[in-house]
Amino acid sequence: MSDSKQVAILISGGGSNMMTLVDSMTGDHPARPCLVLSNNADAGGLKKAAAAGIATAVVDHRPFKGDRQAFEAELAKPILDSGADIVCLAGFMRVLTAGFVSQFQGRMLNIHPSLLPKYTGLHTHARALAAGDTEHGCSVHEVTAVLDDGPLLGQARVPILSDDTPETLAARVLKQEHILYPAVLRRFTAGDRNPVLLD
Numbered sequence: 318m319s320d321s322k323q324v325a326i327l328i329s330g331g332g333s334n335m336m337t338l339v340d341s342m343t344g345d346h347p348a349r350p351c352l353v354l355s356n357n358a359d360a361g362g363l364k365k366a367a368a369a370g371i372a373t374a375v376v377d378h379r380p381f382k383g384d385r386q387a388f389e390a391e392l393a394k395p396i397l398d399s400g401a402d403i404v405c406l407a408g409f410m411r412v413l414t415a416g417f418v419s420q421f422q423g424r425m426l427n428i429h430p431s432l433l434p435k436y437t438g439l440h441t442h443a444r445a446l447a448a449g450d451t452e453h454g455c456s457v458h459e460v461t462a463v464l465d466d467g468p469l470l471g472q473a474r475v476p477i478l479s480d481d482t483p484e485t486l487a488a489r490v491l492k493q494e495h496i497l498y499p500a501v502l503r504r505f506t507a508g509d510r511n512p513v514l515l516d
């Protein structure tokens with residue numbers, strides 16, 4: 318499909334969310350993956366993406382220590398070169414500045430493992446357990462300059478069980494991430510920003 322929207326996916330780790338997005342973009346889906354980009358050359362997702370025939374790139378953040386803008390200038394290059402219409406953050410573990418975000422305003426999405434606005438940042442599963450919550454989940458949102466903020470595009474809920482550990486809870490949430498993110502991307506690509514709500 319020559320008029321498909323092009324999607325760049327940014328990862329830092331295993332890339333399981335990235336692969337569910339990639340696997341979803343077939344057939345009549347209005348988008349196709351054009352790039353998988355990582356700040357970590359050892360990210361397991363890079364090999365999976367390459368095996369799926371997708372262009373990959375690495376921009377290591379470490380040589381830019383203390384100069385986030387210089388890192389982001391390099392990070393933006395392969396995205397812009399790829400012709401991406403939409404940028405999906407999928408386990409990308411670097412905080413992005415307002416300057417970078419503004420280049421992709423309204424077309425950059427992120428998945429976060431909590432029911433936002435609860436538990437922005439790290440250790441979301443442990444924090445939900447420590448708070449005594451009875452439910453937890455994941456959210457997909459448009460990226461703005463504020464960390465884990467921005468208009469919600471979807472949420473999926475899971476119950477918290479009495480014997481849950483952060484690990485068992487994370488695994489239950491991750492299963493829902495793999496359903497939610499492709500569903501949101503498909504809807505978003507079609508121009509529909511109504512949140513996808515899954516129970």
Ligand code: GRF
Nearest residue numbers: 330331332333334408428430
């Ligand atoms: C996911 O839980 C995502 O929500 C979080 O980091 C994890 C990434 O996992 N931000 P993967 O790399 O997609 O397997």
